[in-house]
Amino acid sequence: MRVTTNLIFDQNFRAINTSQGQLSDIQTQLASGRKLLRPSDDPVGAVQVIRLTEEIDKTVQYRRNIDLATNNLELQDTTMRSINEIVNRGRVLVVQAGNGIVSREDRRALASEIEQIRNQVVDLMNTQNASGEYIFAGFQSREQAFVFNPGNASNPIQFQGDDGINSMQLSDSVSIQTTVSGKTLFEDVKARLDIHNISNAGFTFNGFDMQSQDDFDVFHQQNYSAVNPANNQYQLELLAGNQVQVTNLGTGAVVGNVPYVAGQATVFEGLSFDIQGPVGSTLDFDLQPPDKQNLAETLHRMSLALNDPNISDYQYQQEIRNALVGLDNGLEKMARENSSVGARLNIAESVLGSLLDNDVANQKARSAIQDVDYAEASAEFSKQETALSAAFASFPRVAGLSLFDFI
Template identity: 35%
Template sequence: MRVTSNLIYNQSALSMAKANERYLKVQEKIAQNTEIVRPSDDPNGAGQLLRYEADSKLMKQYKDNMTLATNSLKYESVALESMNTTLNSINVLMIQSQNGAYSQDDYDTMAEEIENFLHSMADLMNSQDSNGKYIFAGTNAGSPAFIKNVDGRYQYDGDEAQRNAQIGDNITIATNDSGKKIFEDTWTRNNFTAVTSAGSATLSSRVADQDAYDAFLKKNYSAVNPALNNFQLVTESPGAGQFEISDSSGVIATGNYQPGEPFTFNGMEFTLTGAAGSTVDFSFDVPTRDNVLNQVQSAIDALRNPSLSSGQREEAILDAFTSIKNTQANMSTASSSVGARLNTIDNRTDYGASKEIFNKEAQENIGGLNVYKATTELKLSESALEASQLLFQRLSSLSLFNSL
């Protein structure tokens, strides 16, 4: 083989270039603190690192979602607790208003106090979270959940959906609750209508035992066949002091009564004053739902109306009591649900933290830099580079003619 000056030069330059490449590669590993700078360094390890990095980014997104969800749910929890306190205060004032010794001025004063609490309740029902989203407006969170119409009645203006956050690969969680379900669709007090259709007796009727009446209505009310909701009470004549009650199937109850004295049937109280021989037609009122604010407002209006009898005022107060009771039951259910969701987020947060640690350890095991080994390799590659550079310098100054 013929050895030329060019061959010696090229081999020396190639050796120096390789030494420089090894040196720079080690430097790059140290600078980036990883054994795998390029996929070619370890194709299998690089693929695993990419998967772990993608998983870590996803876990971070879940963590951010859980933080936002937690904030929103905590705002809702505080709002529900405050509203429960407000409704309790309204209840106390309405109980006081049932004292028959009060004057109209007293009723007006209590009505004003209740109205102040009502306004506070309305504000809380339009609570916003830290991002300015209306908590109880469903997914229509950019606008107030409840508005007050020109007629003074409150109306829900959101939707029935819930905003959701993904906190796991296959786990989503609701970050709010619709105010329609909690406040707007609250069952009002069940009642009935009674009229005298025959006879001269004067009739007075009311629900005297709400629980008994509610149970009777629940068992017998028909939304499909309204005829089944009608009943008839007949006082016998001659033989004053006896009555019978019938429905579409026939007589369902009989009993004795004293004219002018109340008697009851499944929570319904009737008072007939006058001669026997009268017929009373009575029927279930259709169960309805209404916003608790409207029911309380009706009670306020009744307190301010001096033309109402004590019985009429009491009916309005009882309507508000029932609406508040049912609303607080809805709020209790919502609060329990919020608590359960917060517990779920706590559990997922703990899981996410553990998985994040695992991912970091796995990435370190696959691509983590052994500092001692890298430092040693850097010194060796640096020495090799210096040696190749020195050799190149010497060979560059030589010529085969120098040996002749």
């Protein structure tokens, strides 16, 4: 083989350039801490690093979502606990108002405190988060959720939001509800079930009492017809043998027979009727349509009853019963929502733990692929530096091997 001068120079230059390039790559690895400087260094590893980086970035976003969801849920929980506490105080005052020895001045004092509780409840129902959004306004979170208008007798507490519910994605497969609409939580609270349109023929009717609200509620829920109002009409008729027969006037069906004792109340499905009369006497009544009443509105109507000097004792007692049932139903609804919020907070905490575990594993896997081993890289740097030095030292001697040097 004939070795020309050009071949000698080309080979030595190529060796020096190669050594310099390898030394430069190792130096860049040591400076950046990355073993993969370009996809061609390890095509398979580069793809794995991209996928792992995507998972790590996704975990970062999910952690932000969890923090935001947790903050929202904790604010809701704190607000509902505050409402629960002051409504319980209001309930105590309503019970106190039912005491037979409460004077007119006492009623006014109770009304004043219940009004303050009502105002606190309305204020808490309009709670805003750090972004200024009303947390119980649904999707209309920039608008005040509830407005108190005492001049509107039929609807003094007006809800201005909607029933929208926000959710937050916590992981690829887990999403939780982060808000609850005030319509669901405070507006859609069942009011006390009752009867109305009472009329009697032959009976001396001295009124009725709700002896067992629970028994009557079960009867109402099982028999009330929203489709055919006639089926909500009932009649009590005194039969021979001291029996009161209860008939559904709409269907004609006999729904019950209860004993009749003159001078004693006649009890049917939790209703206690004070009736007296001859055989054939009747008393008709209708089941009242189910209604819903805002928690703050229940307190408001109780304060009005306490301030009304012309209210009858019967109507006063009815308002107390209405308030107690309404407050109890509202407290029960908040208790269920509190439990739900607690469960969602537990889910968020559990998902966060899983995300942190996965993040550690992904970080470790990515590091194994792309991060430089400093001990190995330092040794390789020394080796390449020695090789480059040798190439520089040998090149002048190899380049000097020419016949002209021996002539």
